[in-house]
Amino acid sequence: MATAPSGTHNFKVVLLGEGCVGKTSLLLRYIEDKFNDKHLTTLQATFLNKRLNINGKRVNLSIWDTAGQEKFHALGPIYYRNSNGAILVYDITDEDSFGKVKNWVKELKKMLGSDIVLTIAGNKIDLEHERTVPLEEAESYANMVGAQHFYTSAKLNQGVEELFLDLTRTMIERYEQNAQTDVNRTSQVVVVDDEAPQTQSSCCSGNRSN
Amino acid sequence: MWFGPNLQRSYKYMMFASKMPSLRIDQSDLKCKNGCDYFGNPQWQGYCSKCHREQMQRQRKAEKESSATLPKPEQKKPERGLRIPSHSSFSKFEEKRLRQSETLKKANLLKFSVFKKSSTDDHDHSAEKRPPEFKIPGIVNEGMKRDFRTRFPQLGPAVDRDSRLFVHSFIMDVIKCANVLSVDELSERVQRQYQRFMKHMDTSSHFANVEADTKELLMDFVEKHAMTYLHELPSVVFSPSGTDDERLDRAMSERIQQLSWVGERHLECKLDRNNPDCRQLLYKAISELLGMDSALSPGDKLSRVRRCCRHVLRLCSAAPASADDLLPALIFTVLKANPPRLVSNINFVTRFCNAQRLMTGEGGYYFTNLCCAVSFIENLTAESLNMDKKEFDCYMAMPASIGGSAWAAALSLCGAVREADEQRAHAQKLLTHTHNIHTRAEQLAANAQSFEEQIAKKVQDVLTKTPLEIKPRRELPRLGNLKEINTAPLIDLGTTTAQEEPQTKPEVTPEPLAATLLPTESTEPNITIQPETEPKLNILGFEVIERQSPSKSPQNLDQTWDLKQTSSLELLTPSPLGFTPFDSRSIDELMTPDEFGTDQLPPGLSNINYDIDLSDFSGDNSIAEEAPKSEPKDPFSPEALRKITTFDPFAPQTSKGFETALDSFDEFSFVDQRKQETDPFEVVHRGQDPFSPVELSKDPFFAPEKQSTSILDDNDTPATACLLPSPIQPQSSNKPT
Numbered sequence: 037m038a039t040a041p042s043g044t045h046n047f048k049v050v051l052l053g054e055g056c057v058g059k060t061s062l063l064l065r066y067i068e069d070k071f072n073d074k075h076l077t078t079l080q081a082t083f084l085n086k087r088l089n090i091n092g093k094r095v096n097l098s099i100w101d102t103a104g105q106e107k108f109h110a111l112g113p114i115y116y117r118n119s120n121g122a123i124l125v126y127d128i129t130d131e132d133s134f135g136k137v138k139n140w141v142k143e144l145k146k147m148l149g150s151d152i153v154l155t156i157a158g159n160k161i162d163l164e165h166e167r168t169v170p171l172e173e174a175e176s177y178a179n180m181v182g183a184q185h186f187y188t189s190a191k192l193n194q195g196v197e198e199l200f201l202d203l204t205r206t207m208i209e210r211y212e213q214n215a216q217t218d219v220n221r222t223s224q225v226v227v228v229d230d231e232a233p234q235t236q237s238s239c240c241s242g243n244r245s246n
Numbered sequence: 247m248w249f250g251p252n253l254q255r256s257y258k259y260m261m262f263a264s265k266m267p268s269l270r271i272d273q274s275d276l277k278c279k280n281g282c283d284y285f286g287n288p289q290w291q292g293y294c295s296k297c298h299r300e301q302m303q304r305q306r307k308a309e310k311e312s313s314a315t316l317p318k319p320e321q322k323k324p325e326r327g328l329r330i331p332s333h334s335s336f337s338k339f340e341e342k343r344l345r346q347s348e349t350l351k352k353a354n355l356l357k358f359s360v361f362k363k364s365s366t367d368d369h370d371h372s373a374e375k376r377p378p379e380f381k382i383p384g385i386v387n388e389g390m391k392r393d394f395r396t397r398f399p400q401l402g403p404a405v406d407r408d409s410r411l412f413v414h415s416f417i418m419d420v421i422k423c424a425n426v427l428s429v430d431e432l433s434e435r436v437q438r439q440y441q442r443f444m445k446h447m448d449t450s451s452h453f454a455n456v457e458a459d460t461k462e463l464l465m466d467f468v469e470k471h472a473m474t475y476l477h478e479l480p481s482v483v484f485s486p487s488g489t490d491d492e493r494l495d496r497a498m499s500e501r502i503q504q505l506s507w508v509g510e511r512h513l514e515c516k517l518d519r520n521n522p523d524c525r526q527l528l529y530k531a532i533s534e535l536l537g538m539d540s541a542l543s544p545g546d547k548l549s550r551v552r553r554c555c556r557h558v559l560r561l562c563s564a565a566p567a568s569a570d571d572l573l574p575a576l577i578f579t580v581l582k583a584n585p586p587r588l589v590s591n592i593n594f595v596t597r598f599c600n601a602q603r604l605m606t607g608e609g610g611y612y613f614t615n616l617c618c619a620v621s622f623i624e625n626l627t628a629e630s631l632n633m634d635k636k637e638f639d640c641y642m643a644m645p646a647s648i649g650g651s652a653w654a655a656a657l658s659l660c661g662a663v664r665e666a667d668e669q670r671a672h673a674q675k676l677l678t679h680t681h682n683i684h685t686r687a688e689q690l691a692a693n694a695q696s697f698e699e700q701i702a703k704k705v706q707d708v709l710t711k712t713p714l715e716i717k718p719r720r721e722l723p724r725l726g727n728l729k730e731i732n733t734a735p736l737i738d739l740g741t742t743t744a745q746e747e748p749q750t751k752p753e754v755t756p757e758p759l760a761a762t763l764l765p766t767e768s769t770e771p772n773i774t775i776q777p778e779t780e781p782k783l784n785i786l787g788f789e790v791i792e793r794q795s796p797s798k799s800p801q802n803l804d805q806t807w808d809l810k811q812t813s814s815l816e817l818l819t820p821s822p823l824g825f826t827p828f829d830s831r832s833i834d835e836l837m838t839p840d841e842f843g844t845d846q847l848p849p850g851l852s853n854i855n856y857d858i859d860l861s862d863f864s865g866d867n868s869i870a871e872e873a874p875k876s877e878p879k880d881p882f883s884p885e886a887l888r889k890i891t892t893f894d895p896f897a898p899q900t901s902k903g904f905e906t907a908l909d910s911f912d913e914f915s916f917v918d919q920r921k922q923e924t925d926p927f928e929v930v931h932r933g934q935d936p937f938s939p940v941e942l943s944k945d946p947f948f949a950p951e952k953q954s955t956s957i958l959d960d961n962d963t964p965a966t967a968c969l970l971p972s973p974i975q976p977q978s979s980n981k982p983t
Contacts, residue, residue, distance in 0.1 A: 056570075059568070060569070082568060082572050082611070082615075083611035083612070085608075100569075101568055101569035102569050105514075105574075107632070108573055108618070110621075110625065111573075111621055114617050114618050114621060115614060118601075
């Protein structure tokens with residue numbers, strides 16, 4: 037799943053986080069290296085591909101933006117199933133958004149276990165003076181759940197590149213670890229494949245009970 | 247489990263359920279459920295046989311109705327219609343109108359196909375156990391071949407064959423397993439097939455030169471063709487037997503109808519239905535979404551969804567559209583589109599699309615969003631719309647068509663607008679086309695004009711560069727030279743001719759020159775008039791015309807000769823054409839001129855005629871061959887004397903005799919000879935130049951023409967031929983003068 041036939045790594049990365057924490061801006065900054073205060077560009081920033089070459093390994097990152105509104109929270113599993121990495125974005129000026137991140141982490145751990153590489157990003161550090169999420173708390177939490185933590189500013193283009201690079205490296209490592217236990221790996225692939233229809237049918241089963 | 251709720255489910259589902267192991271049965275359950283005293287049977291849902299049959303029939307009927315009118319809301323919620331009967335008729339009308347305008351003709355077709363499809367499904371299901379006899383039609387193979395050639399022209403036949411083989415085995419495998427495996431197992435198997443093919447592409451030598459991107463395209467290609475065929479088979483991969491897909495489709499459709507009142511403000515997406523652009527985009531998105539059902543392969547369906555989402559993204563154009571904007575707008579679109587067989591389509595893609603692409607590609611992303619939208623709609627509550635629970639319930643209880651009518655109207659407008667746009671675009675195209683044609687026509691006209699001018703200019707240039715006068719000048723000196731050179735023989739001829747006159751007349755006349763006789767007659771009078779002017783012209787001597795004119799010597803004999811000579815010169819060009827008929831006639835003419843001469847013309851004229859003949863004859867003889875000349879000369883001289891005494895009788899005889907002798911000569915040869923002849927004669931004339939100037943004045947030539955025309959009626963078309971060239975000479979003579 038994570039590898040294309042040619043040996044290129046195909047990784048799926050989801051951007052999760054509450055609305056207005058800057059997921060889209062991060063993505064835009066990374067892919068296009070542009071930040072638009074007024075959001076005037078007509079470019080869509082929901083799904084973007086990025087090709088990387090890390091240590092001679094070709095990597096194709098598919099980055100999925102997700103809808104962050106609370107009412108769509110329940111749709112999370114549909115978005116992040118089969119993803120190799122997740123970037124959990126919160127706004128350092130908004131404590132609620134950090135709470136959301138904690139929720140996401142819990143959910144992801146439950147659904148995908150250790151298959152998914154987690155990265156937590158504290159965005160909007162250009163608004164440092166309005167910070168409400170304590171720096172220590174965030175980092176200690178990240179360590180606790182085994183996630184990388186980055187401070188980023190899409191506006192100032194700080195930490196964005198590093199964030200994605202580190203995530204990609206970790207994903208490659210994770211992938212190669214799994215590949216070493218190759219027999220397990222293939223069976224795992226099959227299992228993951230099966231999950232797709234199962235989760236789908238679970239949606240339907242909800243309807244069935246109606 | 248299968249008593250209460252199952253009865254309301256599909257017939258198909260019941261059949262499926264009946265296969266389940268029976269539960270433990272109580273004594274009371276053995277009786278018929280209907281309360282009649284017969285025993286019931288679990289196979290008959292606990293009814294006795296009679297009640298069961300009735301029940302079944304009722305149910306089947308209901309099933310058919312509901313499936314036939316699947317998308318129609320008024321059928322779906324009969325209790326609602328009953329509750330508000332006054333609305334039902336209106337809603338029906340409203341719905342019909344909405345359907346017609348909003349969802350395109352395509353959607354109507356689709357609905358029909360839905361009906362057809364479901365009915366065949368039912369049918370198939372009842373005969374589920376029938377052993378499948380599948381044979382992949384050759385069309386599939388042929389279609390693949392063709393498609394392969396167009397899409398991968400750079401790949402070799404080995405790849406083509408491999409992929410076709412794979413598709414074949416793939417299809418057969420799926421069909422074989424379809425009745426044995428559950429859907430999930432089948433999906434798994436299909437996914438494994440994809441992986442197998444991918445591995446094959448990696449390992450096989452046939453694919454060694456194929457690039458990674460092309461491999462992915464090949465994968466799509468294989469998937470497309472296999473799935474397109476399988477899709478057509480009833481209940482194998484699309485809403486397969488043993489699943490709820492169809493029922494869920496219907497439930498989904500109902501649900502969406504029920505939620506038609508949900509507007510843009512409920513979903514917090516910024517859409518303005520008064521904005522025509524916005525309407526257009528929504529309309530396009532909807533039509534793409536509806537088109538998803540008509541696409542056959544998962545890949546095609548995905549690309550439909552992708553296009554739909556692109557339109558939706560443009561809908562929320564306020565920002566660089568993020569997922570936060572996309573999802574609500576997509577939900578709204580799905581609500582307004584109510585795509586047919588939505589759940590079936592989604593399940594089909596999820597199960598049988600190549601998982602790799604579904605998870606990573608752009609299409610996969612949008613498809614996931616669609617799944618989210620559908621999931622959201624399924625689980626939609628008052629909370630998720632941020633509205634009061636009571637209000638929500640109230641809306642839900644409302645007849646389906648009311649809420650959406652505003653948007654429906656807007657969208658129906660869209661349909662009309664789009665049609666108008668298409669028409670306009672078409673008209674525009676036609677207009678530009680005609681405009682093109684116009685401009686090209688004008689261009690052509692301009693071209694023609696310029697070409698004409700160009701040609702005229704060129705002609706003008708050529709004319710200015712090479713004036714017409716030059717040519718005649720060039721010719722003339724030549725002739726003059728030649729004539730000058732050959733002076734000697736002429737003198738002899740001149741002497742001979744004088745003697746021979748009478749004899750030659752008949753001989754010459756039969757020859758083509760007969761025509762010239764007549765002109766000479768005309769010239770004679772002129773000649774007599776004009777001798778005075780000649781000497782001046784003689785100085786100019788070079789010009790043939792002058793010489794010709796002088797050739798008409800004061801003496802009749804000389805004149806005739808000259809004339810003949812000139813005429814012969816002239817004849818040189820036209821002779822090959824004009825000559826032959828002339829000869830044939832000549833004999834008759836011979837007689838006629840003589841007779842005419844005697845009868846009609848004054849005696850002097852007739853004599854003149856004969857003189858002319860003589861000159862011709864003498865010319866012929868002299869030039870043709872020396873030997874014949876010498877021979878005839880001698881006899882002629884005496885004969886001529888005799889003839890003078892007796893004109894008519896001798897002339898014909900001698901002429902005939904000569905003719906036979908002369909016949910051996912070709913007319914052409916004569917002509918050639920004449921050329922030579924002319925020269926000598928002319929020389930002679932030069933000597934006699936004083937006379938020639940008389941002729942220089944064109945008058946003699948014009949005169950002959952007139953006469954010739956008059957004579958033409960009698961005999962001589964050739965005469966005209968002879969005369970025609972002559973005018974050139976006079977002209978040239980004019981110019982120098």
